[in-house]
Every structure is written in C-alpha cells, then in structure tokens.
Amino acid sequence: MSVKKIVLSSREEWLKARNNHIGGSDASACVGLNPYKSNVELWEEKTGLRQPEDISGKDYVIYGTRAEEHLRALFILDFPEYRVLYDENNMFLNSDYPWMHASLDGELMDQEGRDGILETKTTEILQSMQKEKWHDRIPDNYFCQVLHYLAVTGYEFAVLKAQLKSEWGGELRIATKHYFIERKDVEEDIKYLIEAEKRFWNFVESGRRPDLILPAI
Template sequence: MSDFKVFPFETEKQWLKGRMIGIGGSDASAVVGLNPYKSNIELFEEKIGRKIPKDISDKPCVIYGKKAEEYIRELFKLDYPEYQVSHHEYHILQSLEYPFMQASLDGELVDQDGRKGILEIKTTNILQSMQYEKWKDRIPDNYYIQVLHYLLVTGWQFVVLRAHLNTEWGGEKRTTVKHYFIERSDVEDDLKMLLEEEKKFWEYVESGRKPPLILPEI
C-alpha cells in the first residue's frame, strides 16, 4: 500500500502549475524559516494567491541544474550499480494522509534489500569557501528539510543526495562530487517536527490568517 498517489503531467507547464498547489519540497524549508531565498510569510502569500512566485527558470544556474540532472542520474547509476534507479518526468506525488504535501523526485531508488528510497540531485556553484563549509560534513539546512519532506510524502526508508559542487579558480573549473546517505530511522524526530510545522502552516493557509514570521538563525 503506497502512502501517496501519483499525478502524471504531460508537459512541464502543466507540472509547474500542479506544483503550485500544496507544499512541495523546495517550499518546506520556507515553512520552518530555513530557506535563504524566501520567508514563511512570502510562501504564505504565494499559497493564498496574494503573490506570484518569482520566475527563476531563466537563471543560468537553474538551467544548468535542470540540464545536468539526467546526466548526473546516469553517472549515479554507473557509480552505484547496487541501486535500481528510475525516474518519471513531470510526476507529482501527493500524500494520501496529508494531501497538501507533495513531491517531485529526481529519482526513485530500490536497494539490494528491496527497500525504497529517494535520489536527490544538487548542482551548485561554490563562489566562496564559506559556501563549501556548508557542504563539508552535512547538507545545507534547506536541502535537508527538502529531503525530509520527501520522506514524509513517500513513506520510504532512505535518501541518497548527490551533490556536484562546481568551483572556478584561476581559470580552472573543478567539480567535487559528494554523496550523503540519510536513513529514515536516524531522522524520526526531525520528521515529526517538520510534519507538525507543515500542518500548522497549512492551517494558516486554509484560514487565510498570516503566520508569525520565522526569522532564520544567523
């Protein structure tokens, strides 16, 4: 029995429109005040239709990430043949228990024990050493919240996040590839916290009452 239902969209335009309804993976960090680009108030205003989300689809880093994804997924298959990897373009998964929670995955994994997991792919340009620090022993908070959200929607057991960190120094381009493995059983407390926060946030959306602003920790 699956924890979600699947909405397959034909085109990117329909898929993008479908993503507007409910809380998606990149929204989740804004709910808890951990999104560097958007506050929980801005997200609330988008969800009640008061504000139109900024279109960032023409930004070079977004175009790069989108085009690189399929190749990175293929590289992941070569590097980790022990996983079965599948991907469904323009699919939105919607939680059955909490229909306002949804997910669009970069890949679906099955490990050698038959357990299901999530593949998340990130490409980022590292412009200063401080940014690299954020990736040193863990993934940045906003991406951590994103994959927790996917675990909540799917009910699956693990996440593998593959990050391609691009740098350019002295005219030389380099890519560092890092892998982060997250087991559901290790993050149960964080999952509970996020679920409560998302439920609370969605109550604000449904009532039209503005939530209190959550300021990110400096």
C-alpha cells in the same frame, strides 16, 4: 496511509498542480531555513498575494535542469547495486498529509528491496561560507527537502548527489559528494517538519498571515 504517484502530461500541468500543495523546495521556508524566501513570502505565494519569481531562465537553473539526467546516469554507473527509476513530471501525494506533494529526481531500490529517493543538486561555490555548508553535511534547506520527500513517499532512505563547482586561482574545480540518509535516523526531524508544514498550511487555508520566522544567527 495511502501514497499515490501521478505523472502529469506536461511541465505546465505539473506547475499548475503544485500550486495547491507544499513542495520539497518550499519545505525549508516553512521553518525559516530557506536563505532565499521567508515563510511569509511563501504564504503570500500560496494565497495568491504574490506571484512566485520566475527563475526558469536563470543560468544556474538551466544548468541544474540540464545536468539532472546526466547526474542520474552517473549515479547508475557508479552505484550499480541500486535500481533507478524516473518519470518526468512525477508527483507523489499522501492521504495523511494532503497539503504536501513530492516530485523526485529518481526513485531507488536497494539490494534488500527497500524503496528510496534520489535527489540531485548542482551548486557553484562562490564563498568559503557556502563551502562550509557542504562540509560533512547537507545545507539546511536541502535537508528539509529530503525530509519532506521521505514524509510524503514513506520511503526508507535517500541519497543526495551533489556536484559542487568552484573556481580558485582561475582554475575550475568540480567535486561530487554523496550523502546517504536512513529514514530511521531522521524520524524525529520528519515528524517536526510535518507538524511545521501542517501549521503553515492552516495559515494558508484560513487566510491569516503567519508571524515571520527569523533565521538563526
């Protein structure tokens, strides 16, 4: 296995490069666990039949993009035992899985010298159902994203830092959660996702439309 990290010169170049791969935010759609996009819609995007929706101007996307550097800085302050690195417009490629790429919010190194992943999320809790998805667990679509990054990089662990905003009774509340994931505990999940993404990419390369994966009720 050969893992290569490249740094693109601009976001535009990064966006162009990611079209030829499955990225972390695509991973959950491949297995029917993305609440916003089906596997068929993703296939249509990757085969050029559908233009991906441009959400860059939406308030929650702008907030999340601007918050990322601050959340990373807070992680550095709160967890000094980790070394944190970050390159803008980074892209990891793995020779074993040429259909996949990973772009990380941060690279970690723990006190044992092990390499890891930092992923940051911001979300606004509007319903109790959304709050439940974060209770002692990571929402399925974000869990798939972390598994995808572990697969591509080969790293040993991941930390997901999530800022959850909610408003109850006119009062703004902000909670921060940290989820620590060891690769050895999710190896079977990683293998399952790799095989699912490989099957999906075969549909992309062949031009055959996949069957719709319906979400579990």
